[in-house]
Amino acid sequence: MKFIKKVSLLPWKWKLTLALSVSIFLTYSIFSFFEFHTVSSWLLNQEETDMKQAMEQVVQQLNIKERDLTEEELTDNIALLEKLNNNNQLIRVLDDDGHAILSDMNGDFPIIEPNQIYNDEQFHYISIGEQNSIVYSKELKLPSFKGRVEIIRSLQSLDKVREHLRFAMMLFTIAALLISGLIGYFISYLLLRPVNSMTKTMKKIKNTGFKERMPVYRQKDEISDLTIIFNEMMDVIEQSFQQQKQFIEDASHELRTPVSVLEGHLSMLNRWGKNNKDILEESLVASTEEVTRLKKLIISLLDLSRLEQNRGESDLTPERVKLVLEHTIRDFTMLHQDFTFQMKLDSLHLYKVSEQHLQQIITILMDNAVKYSFQEKNIFLHTYETDHHFVLEISDQGIGIPKEDIDKVFDRFYRVDKARSREQGGTGLGLAIAKKIVELYKGTITIKSKVGQGTKVMVRFHI
Known part of the structure; x- marks a missing residue:
């Protein structure tokens, strides 16, 4: 357990090196073990096969049917045994009493005593001193003689x-251990190089900012995917950081004006307004307007912050969609009696958006349409379906948006005409909030506009 705990504290480079080395070493050791025993078994089988062949030749030569050899005649066949004998082998013929009447030994090795007879035709492995041998015997029957032929082969060569073989395999095992260590270190280096690169990149990001990126490796593997995801994540973080920075700068700028106005009027009240009713009334009206504008701005900022955290529950039905649209048109008609509001509802099949958010989207878009329509005060709301999408379309005949500003109007605090927008009480957050709501439900919002002719805003939700 202590060893495992120490290993767990090692750097990943050495963990991978150790793991790969041990796995390669164990694999080679197991392979060598089975290879050694396979080769040894094969060599022993060869020895047994050779002894069987030698035994068959000896018995066949001695058991000649045309001749009837007596015991005395058998003793004269030493030349036959010498001819059939191999290196490190003893061939002998024993009588029924176990006495060797014919024997030939090729080599120098200890043998068993003649009276130690194995009567079965099986291979017997024996040890005499430090020498290992194998014994094989077979019965010999002649008309005038009955005994056994015995072959003893020394296993010294084997x-x-x-x-x-064992020594060579040990050397190869040691070499395999060293080579596996080098291979493990090299592989761990290759595997961890992207991680090390990522670590260096993170340190650079920590010191210099979000501009650094990891190099993307050509091979399409998990590490390559990791680097791509890391770079994409850094792009998102950088973009989010820049948006946050811009948001803080814009918010500070937007808040600075009403706060400065309030500070100025309060200072004027403190100096002269206490005894001057005209100054008092003017400062109170201006301060109230700025507080109202400041309240709107803060509410919009809070709404945008909440939208970035979660989305509402989808509780709409076609009946509720119709009710929300009609209620909104009725409210705007009451507030802006000099405008003409028209509505055409070709579809009410919107289910995956919360009622509150739908109300908020329509209010923002209708409010913008009213604000920027000065001469032709006609607003048209249309809903329909196309390509499995519910489309909400709001058109006006107002001043329109320049082409170069259409993509920017969804940015926070962006205004096409900042002076006029401020006069009308806009915060520059309406379209940013509307777009954020639409994106929460995987929808899209687009604008088509021509300067002097009007603007059409289209919101699409997948049905």
């Missing part, structure tokens, strides 16, 4: 081969 033991030497096995010893050399």
Whole structure:
């Protein structure tokens, strides 16, 4: 357990090196173990096969049917045994009493005593001193003689081969351990190089900002995917940071004006307004207007902040969609009696948006349409379906938006005509809030506009 705990504290480079080295080493060791025993078994089988062949030849030569050899005649066949014998092998013929009447030994190795007879035709592995041998015997029947033929083969050569094989495999195992260590270190280096690069990039980001990116490797693997995701994440973080920075700058600028106006009027009241009713009334009206504008701005900022955290529950039905649209048109007709509001509802199938958010979207878009319509005061609201999408379309015949500003009007605090927007009490957050709501429900909002002819805003939600 202590060893495992120490290993767990090592850097990942050495963990991977150790893991790869151990796995390669164990794999090679297991392979070598089975290979050694396979080769040893094959060599022993070869020895047994050779002994069987030698036994068959000896018995066949001695058991000649045309001749009836006596025991005395058998003793004269030493030349036959010498001819059939192999290196490190003893061939002998034993009588029923276990006495060797014919024997030939090729080599120098200890043998078993003649009276130690194995009567079964099986291979017997014996050890005499430090020498290993194998014994094989077979019955010999002649008309005038009955006994056994016995072959004893020394396994000295086999033991030497096995010893050399074992030594070679040990050397290869040690070499495999060293090579596996080098391979493991190299592979861990390759595997961790992107991680090290990511670490360096993160340190640079920490010190210099969000401009640094990881190099994307050519090979399409998990590490490459990780670098791509990391770079994409850094793009999002940088964009979010820039938006936050811009948001803070814009918010500070927007808040500075009403706060400065309030400060000025309060200072004027403090100096002269206490005894001057005209100054008092003027300052109170101006301060009230600025507080109202400041309240709107703060509410819009809070709404935008809440939208970035969650979205409402989808509780709409076609009946509720119709009710919301009609209620909104009725409210705007009452507030702006000099405007003409028209509505055409070709579809009410909107289910995946909360009623509150739908109300908020329509209010923002209708309010913008009213604000920027000075001469032709006609507003048209139309709903319909196309390509499995519910479309909410609000058109006006107002001043329109220049082409170069259409993509910017959804930015926070952006105004096409800042002076006029401020006079009308706008915060520059309406369209930003509307777009954020639409995106929460995977929808899209687009604008088509021509200067002097009007603007059409289209909101699409997938049905």
